[in-house]
Amino acid sequence: MKHVVSIAGTDPSGGAGAAADCKTFCAHGCYAMNVITAVVSQNTQGVRGYMNVTPEMIASQIDAVFEDIEVDAVKIGMVSVPETIRIIAGKLRQYKPSFVVVDPVMVATSGHRLLAEEAEQTLKEELIPLADVLTPNIPEAEVLTGRHIDDFASMEQAAKDIAALGAKAVLVKGGHRVEDATDILYDGEGFHYFKGRRVESTSTHGTGCSLSSAIASNLANGMNLADAVAVAKQYVFDGISHxxxxxxxxxxxxHFYSLYRKAGM
Known part of the structure; x- marks a missing residue:
């Protein structure tokens, strides 16, 4: 069993953040661990507020995991302030995990901002260069690049621009496109398209968290990057559909649809 750790905020309603990450890890046969960066008051209707965990406590949690248990992959979610980003980046450089998947959580589905504006540059300078895979949606990619994205060509250019910040690979998620839900992966050499069809559903809370966590799990389990993304995308599609x-x-x-199906439930 591979061991995967989530570094993210909480969700007391269980649908996003560290809760979604750990459910996803378990659904992929991985041992789930979590480091909490912020205590978030949220539910299916939106974010009410959050309180950041101190950098010292974040560092202590990371040390507690890495000093005791072998880590095969790391997924990073909500990192709202510069101090949080710097301490996590420092620990990643110290422990050098095999895979780092960063989901640049900037704005919640409800519209509540989860990344302070002053932290955007720190994210670019400190954390993005350590990412094996970065998974921005279109609005996040627009913030990171300063460019308007409205078609596949601009998604490709955004992915290349973000990769220029240091990320080894960038997956620009197309769920915010009106026509379809095609994602584009730039692996540093070329592009991979992952076509998807839009599901008319209100069960979309935590989809970004779950996708990035599924990618991290698949990489830990030995998949190549393109397969890891494809399988993760199908996992989220099935999770929404059912x-x-x-x-x-x-x-x-x-999160556990395939396991429930196998169990005849």
């Missing part, structure tokens, strides 16, 4: 109606807003995906 989600249970939970909450009064945008509910979570069904």
């Amino acid at each position: 989600a249970e109606p939970i909450g009064k807003g945008h509910g979570p995906i069904h």
